[in-house]
Amino acid sequence: MNTSRSVTAVVQSGKTPPLYLRLYSVWYRHMRVYTKNLITNGFPPFLEPLIFLAAIGVGLGRFVTEMRGMAYLPFLGSGLLVTAAMFTAAFECSYGTFIRLEYDKAYDGMISAPITVGNLFIGEILWCGTKGFFFTFAVLSVVSAFGVLSFTGSILSPLVGFLTGVMFASLSLLVTSFIKDINQFNFYFTGFLSPMFFFSGVVFSLDNLSPALQRLAEILPLTHAVRLVRAVCFHEWDPLLLLDLAYMVAVTFITAFFAIRRLRRKLIT
Numbered sequence: 266m267n268t269s270r271s272v273t274a275v276v277q278s279g280k281t282p283p284l285y286l287r288l289y290s291v292w293y294r295h296m297r298v299y300t301k302n303l304i305t306n307g308f309p310p311f312l313e314p315l316i317f318l319a320a321i322g323v324g325l326g327r328f329v330t331e332m333r334g335m336a337y338l339p340f341l342g343s344g345l346l347v348t349a350a351m352f353t354a355a356f357e358c359s360y361g362t363f364i365r366l367e368y369d370k371a372y373d374g375m376i377s378a379p380i381t382v383g384n385l386f387i388g389e390i391l392w393c394g395t396k397g398f399f400f401t402f403a404v405l406s407v408v409s410a411f412g413v414l415s416f417t418g419s420i421l422s423p424l425v426g427f428l429t430g431v432m433f434a435s436l437s438l439l440v441t442s443f444i445k446d447i448n449q450f451n452f453y454f455t456g457f458l459s460p461m462f463f464f465s466g467v468v469f470s471l472d473n474l475s476p477a478l479q480r481l482a483e484i485l486p487l488t489h490a491v492r493l494v495r496a497v498c499f500h501e502w503d504p505l506l507l508l509d510l511a512y513m514v515a516v517t518f519i520t521a522f523f524a525i526r527r528l529r530r531k532l533i534t
Contacts, residue, residue, distance in 0.1 A: 281379055282379055282380075284384070287379070287380040287381075287384040287388070288384055288387055288388040288391060289388070290378070290380065290388070291375070291380065291384065291385055291387075291388025291389060291391075291392070292388050292391050292392045292395070294375070295388075295389065295392040296392065296395075299396075307399075307403075310349060310353075310399070310400045310403035310404065311403050311406065311407055313349070313404075314342070314345050314349065314403075314404040314407045314408060315407050315411075317345060318338065318341070318342065318345075318407075318408065318411070318413065321341065321468070329469075332469065332470050333470045333472070335499070338413045339413055339414055339498075339499075340470075340495075341467070341468065342404075342408040342413040342414050343414060343419070343422075343491075343494055343495045343498045343499070344465075344466065344467035344468070344491050344494070344495070345404050345408070345467065346401045346404050346405055346408075346419075346422050346425070346426060346494050346498070347397075347401065347422075347425060347426055347429045347487070347490040347491055347493075347494045348462055348467055348487070349397075349400040349401060349403070349404045349426070350396075350397030350398075350400050350401050350426040350427075350429040350430045350433070350490075351397075351429055351430075351433045351458070351487055351490070352458070353393070353396045353397065353400045353430070354393040354394070354396060354397050354429070354430040354431070354432075354433040354434040354437065355433045355434075355436075355437045355453075355454070355458055357389075357392070357393050357396060357434065357437075358389065358390070358393055358433075358434040358435075358437035358438045358441060359437045359440060359441050359444075359450050359453060359454075360447065360450060362389065362437070362438060362441045363441050363444060363447055363450070364447075366441075366528075366531065366532075367447075372385060372532055373532075376532060382525065382528065382529040382532055382533070383525050383529070386438060386521070386524065386525045386528060387521070387525070389434065389438075390431050390434040390435055390438070390517075390521060391431065393430045393431060393433070393434030394427045394428070394430040394431035394434065395427070395430070396430055397426040397427050397428075397429050397430020397431070397433075397434075398423045398424070398426050398427040398430065399423075399426075400426060400430075401422055401423040401425070401426025401427075401429075401494075402423045402426070405419055405422055405423065414498055415498075418498065418499075418500070419497060419498040421497045422494050422497050422498055424497075425490060425493050425494040425497055426494075428490070428493075428510075428513055428514075428517075429487075429490040429494075429513075431517050432486055432490070432513050432516055432517045432520075433486065435516070435517045435518075435520040435521035435524060436486065436516065436520045437453075438520070438521065438524035438525070438528065439520045439521075439523055439524035439527070440453050441524070441528070442523075442524050442527035442528050442531070443527075461485050461486075461487050462487070464478065464481070464482050464485065465482060465485050465487035465488040465490075465491050466482070466488055466491045466492065467487070467491055471488070486512075486513065486516055489509035489510075489512045489513050490509075490513060492506065492509050493506060493509050493510065493513075
């Protein structure tokens with residue numbers, strides 16, 4: 266489907282394009298830009314988990330044989346499925362959005378088309394969800410190739426990657442709405458995302474933390490994504506997982522609402 270021709274045809278007919286077509290046009294634009302350098306952009310998701318498993322999993326696995334009643338490598342590998350989605354979505358909607366907003370002025374041309382600011386950023390969030398799906402699939406392919414996880418048993422994990430992608434895309438857009446200088450993103454990545462990687466149950470179980478840190482970990486968005494993806498990978502279903510899902514949905518909608526509201530002011534004024 267040629268999106269530009271479809272939108273042009275609808276506009277020439279004097280009608281407002283339907284919502285799905287407006288969102289798809291934004292998604293399609295980002296997809297075309299991303300796939301122009303497909304090898305450069307698509308290869309790292311397959312390489313990074315291999316390096317991490319070799320450096321951390323194999324090395325630390327010599328001293329930590331199991332975690333929460335399972336072998337350490339499957340424990341670590343399942344957590345890496347969503348951290349890849351988190352980082353790619355966070356990067357896309359922080360540095361990527363800021364560059365398109367302040368340097369490239371790409372959004373100025375995009376909103377001159379028959380789409381709203383809300384359509385623009387919702388489409389961007391959906392694109393990040395797609396990247397989260399792809400990155401989770403890439404990590405799953407690598408870890409299953411080395412026998413760390415069962416590919417067929419974990420086949421639904423990219424769906425959790427999609428949810429993780431849209432959640433961190435929304436959160437990152439909200440952070441971007443407050444940023445005045447691109448170097449300020451260092452505080453977001455170094456002060457929030459990187460520590461969250463270690464305190465959300467990815468590398469070690471939350472049961473090993475003090476009660477105070479366990480309560481803090483429950484506030485972190487990544488904790489709920491890790492818990493969901495492990496349930497999908499190891500089929501450990503629990504009704505309480507619905508609370509994790511509800512948390513992720515709530516964070517996504519709340520942060521997206523305020524992010525779009527603030528970014529609309531930046532674009533229009």
